[in-house]
Amino acid sequence: MPQYLALTYTADVDWSHPDQAAQMVEYREFSAAAAAVIRGGAVLYPTATATTVRASNKGGDVVSTDGPYAETKEALTGFYLLDCADLDEALAWAAQVPAAWGGAVEVRPVIPLGS
Amino acid sequence: MRRSAADLLSALTRDDSTRILATLIRLTGDITLAEDALQDAMVKALSTWDSTGIPDTPRAWVIVTARRCAVDRIRREARRTDKEASAMALFDDGDDPPESVVRDDLLRLVFTCCHPSLSLDARVALSLKTLGGLTTAEVAGALLVPEATMAKRLTRTKQKIAQAHIPYRVPPDAELPDRLPAVLATVYLIFNEGYAASSGDLAVRSHLVDEAIRLARLLCELMPDEASVIGLLALVLLQDSRRSARVDKDGALVLLADQDRSLWDHENIVEGVRLVGKALQRSPDRPDSYGLQAAIAACHALAPSYVDTDWPAIVSWYDVLTTVADTPVVRLNRAAAIAERDGPPAGLAEMDGIDGLDDYPYWHASRADLLDRLGRRSEAAKAFDRALTLRLNVSHSEYLRRRR
Numbered sequence: 001m002p003q004y005l006a007l008t009y010t011a012d013v014d015w016s017h018p019d020q021a022a023q024m025v026e027y028r029e030f031s032a033a034a035a036a037v038i039r040g041g042a043v044l045y046p047t048a049t050a051t052t053v054r055a056s057n058k059g060g061d062v063v064s065t066d067g068p069y070a071e072t073k074e075a076l077t078g079f080y081l082l083d084c085a086d087l088d089e090a091l092a093w094a095a096q097v098p099a100a101w102g103g104a105v106e107v108r109p110v111i112p113l114g115s
Numbered sequence: 116m117r118r119s120a121a122d123l124l125s126a127l128t129r130d131d132s133t134r135i136l137a138t139l140i141r142l143t144g145d146i147t148l149a150e151d152a153l154q155d156a157m158v159k160a161l162s163t164w165d166s167t168g169i170p171d172t173p174r175a176w177v178i179v180t181a182r183r184c185a186v187d188r189i190r191r192e193a194r195r196t197d198k199e200a201s202a203m204a205l206f207d208d209g210d211d212p213p214e215s216v217v218r219d220d221l222l223r224l225v226f227t228c229c230h231p232s233l234s235l236d237a238r239v240a241l242s243l244k245t246l247g248g249l250t251t252a253e254v255a256g257a258l259l260v261p262e263a264t265m266a267k268r269l270t271r272t273k274q275k276i277a278q279a280h281i282p283y284r285v286p287p288d289a290e291l292p293d294r295l296p297a298v299l300a301t302v303y304l305i306f307n308e309g310y311a312a313s314s315g316d317l318a319v320r321s322h323l324v325d326e327a328i329r330l331a332r333l334l335c336e337l338m339p340d341e342a343s344v345i346g347l348l349a350l351v352l353l354q355d356s357r358r359s360a361r362v363d364k365d366g367a368l369v370l371l372a373d374q375d376r377s378l379w380d381h382e383n384i385v386e387g388v389r390l391v392g393k394a395l396q397r398s399p400d401r402p403d404s405y406g407l408q409a410a411i412a413a414c415h416a417l418a419p420s421y422v423d424t425d426w427p428a429i430v431s432w433y434d435v436l437t438t439v440a441d442t443p444v445v446r447l448n449r450a451a452a453i454a455e456r457d458g459p460p461a462g463l464a465e466m467d468g469i470d471g472l473d474d475y476p477y478w479h480a481s482r483a484d485l486l487d488r489l490g491r492r493s494e495a496a497k498a499f500d501r502a503l504t505l506r507l508n509v510s511h512s513e514y515l516r517r518r519r
Binding site for chain 1: 230232278279280281282284286
């Protein structure tokens with residue numbers, strides 16, 4: 001079955017902060033409703049905690065910079081890995097991710113590796 | 116006597132090829148493979164029919180042959196071993212599928228080609244290629260894009276369909292309101308690319324108008340009860356009914372007011388007006404924007420002359436249209452109708468009150484026309500000049516230069 005990554009782009013909030021409790025309840029409700037298709041996922045700390053790493057070449061000099069890869073108004077704040085029959089099903093689930101309102105959810109098909 | 120390749124293949128209409136392709140796509144689940152297999156079958160038809168003559172049922176012959184070609188291709192490509200099952204399905208499906216199956220195959224193809232996750236450009240290109248049966252070179256020529264660019268666009272689009280698993284399926288009724296607009300917008304953009312031809316040679320691009328009408332007819336056949344589909348067909352027929360009168364013998368644009376109405380296509384008008392009634396009847400509570408635009412086109416089509424046009428009715432239709440599609444362009448057209456109903460000063464006041472059209476050549480051209488009629492020549496010249504600096508097709512630019 002095809003897999004899709006649903007990336008949540010929202011305000012760069014701290015999900016671990018009590019202020020976000022109400023939002024987290026919505027996410028838990030989504031997770032429960034979509035349990036049958038969710039293969040994995042994560043909620044991320046704010047982009048202030050991010051470090052972006054580049055190497056000059058394989059095994060070469062490493063340069064780490066503070067902050068996320070892309071500085072945008074809405075930040076990557078989490079993701080779900082979904083098992084869906086096709087894109088329509090994935091989009092239908094993505095529309096129910098709380099980030100879909102107030103933010104956006106990017107749906108990307110996952111390349112099947114191995115056999 | 117040897118017959119030409121064109122003679123041989125004319126036994127198979129373009130509709131036939133589209134239908135065969137739609138079924139092949141369902142069976143193989145792969146647009147490119149289906150296209151290639153159909154192409155193989157056409158090549159075989161040419162060499163075989165040349166010596167054996169055209170078979171009694173050329174379509175069935177091509178269907179069977181195309182399926183064999185698809186199976187050959189699947190087997191040749193080792194990486195498609197997982198598709199052995201679809202190779203079998205190609206044989207199990209019967210030779211010439213019944214009409215109801217072909218209808219569903221075509222509808223599936225329509226909704227796949229016009230999936231909202233594809234860009235409008237991608238939808239237009241793919242629809243012209245698969246549903247319209249145009250070659251990549253023809254699609255590129257019609258859309259004024261280099262052939263290599265178009266080939267890449269089509270490849271990328273088919274890749275997205277395959278890689279993202281865009282389903283080959285007719286959406287359930289509950290999803291139709293979300294999905295149908297993407298289909299209609301695609302067909303109407305194809306029509307407008309040909310009809311309003313924002314650049315390029317009008318004659319070449321009228322091909323697109325024919326394609327759009329063909330697609331609108333196909334949609335009407337497939338979804339005979341959808342008001343917006345009926346409205347779209349009515350709209351394109353009524354607009355196109357003026358085709359012969361829109362351009363004079365030198366290729367110069369003739370505006371509605373100056374057109375020789377005896378050149379209008381009466382058959383298209385009769386059919387279009389009948390369809391407008393049907394579309395509006397089917398959506399009494401919330402009229403559809405295509406049906407409303409068609410109603411306006413019908414008012415023009417039925418008017419004996421420009422002066423004797425029922426401008427109050429047209430303004431009323433525009434009033435309704437702004438309730439479902441309140442765009443600056445709709446307001447501009449409404450203002451132009453008000454100018455005819457109440458005189459240029461009223462129309463100009465309306466036009467000047469519309470924001471967001473400073474880059475739209477027809478706003479400046481319409482203002483120029485009214486200013487000119489009011490004798491405000493220098494302001495009119497300025498507005499004509501501004502319109503000419505914006506993107507317009509050749510005929511329109513020439514028309515404005517003459518007016519200037």
